[in-house]
Amino acid sequence: MSESVRFRFNVDGSNFTTAGQASVQVKKNLRELGIPAEAIRRVSIAMYEGEINMVIHAHGGEAEVIVFEDRIEIILSDHGPGIPNIELAMKEGYSTAPDNIRSLGFGAGMGLPNMKRYTDDMKIDTELGKGTTITMTVKF
Amino acid sequence: MTVKELAEREGFTPVCLPDPERVIEGGYCGDLLSWVMGRAKSSQAWITIMSNMNIAAVATLCDVAVIVLSENVSPDDGVKETAEARGINIIKTPMATFEAAALISSLI
Ligand SMILES: Nc1ncnc2c1ncn2[C@@H]1O[C@H](COP(=O)(O)OP(=O)(O)OP(=O)(O)O)[C@@H](O)[C@H]1O
Ligand SMILES: [Mg+2]
Secondary structure, X not given: OOOOEEEEEEEEOOOOOOOOHHHXXXXXXXXXXXXXXXXXXXXXXXXXXXXXXXXXXXXXXEEEXXXXXXXXXXXXXXXXXXXXXXXXXXXXXXXXXXXXHHOOOOOOOOHHHHHHHHOOEEEEEEEOOOEEEEEEEEEO | OEHHHHHHOOOOEEEEOOOOOOEOOOEEEOOOHHHHHHHOXXXXXXXXXXXXXXHHHHHHHXXXXXXXXXXOOOOOOOHHHHHHHHOOEEEEOXXXXXXXXXXXXXXO
16 A cells, blocks of 8 residues: 555634635645645545535535545545435435525535536445535546 | 736626735636636636625635626625735626626626
8 A cells, every 4th residue: 555645623613704724725735745636626625515515404524635645535524414315315406504604605505416416436324313425436 | 917906997896805926827617616616726716796705715715816796786795805814816897707707707
């Protein structure tokens, strides 16, 4: 196994205005590591959507980013309510975001579809009442 | 056209220009952040009426050249400072999104 670099973040679930900080930091870190720009873009967009979902739908959680020689893995885990119907949640336009969140520009129901589109692999592990872990891989 | 050149046009007012020489290559209009995340491309002008702090993160991650706030919208408290610190250009205009987009499109 080749050496890997790891970044870990706590994602605060109570602050919508600072949401996305971990993703912004990861973008910076990946730039410093000299990762190709297109891969950085895909990682930071997918991670941002997941990070925002943890804040909006799951009271926050943890984010971990692991940089391998040929790929980046993003692991987002929360102890929120879980996703009752993954197929439905993955549909473009499906959203349970409340009105106050929608007024900030969220709730288009495009986050999970974006995460799928921008990554090479995405796995959702979820249990009702326990939480959700999403693992995404971006190859470069 | 650079962001600075756009900011100097009649009808546009700079809010903050930490990276004024950034070149605008196309544009994207939208207020729903996940649409913007999914569709906006690097170096575009992003025209929106959204003014809250989350636009700073979206602009950073999408790497747009400038946020253009249309309809005379002003950024919420703290957005200008955050944008300045992160190198995100913001311009505002009283124009509607359609008019701003049409004008920018004709200039680039
Ligand atoms: N971590 C999570 N925990 C619980 N439910 C989630 C989580 N992530 C997503 N969901 C559910 O899946 C739905 C769809 O998520 P998606 O990110 O696609 O849209 P959204 O967050 O509602 O809106 P947008 O991302 O466009 O701002 C959410 O409305 C929510 O019901
Ligand atoms: Mg979402």
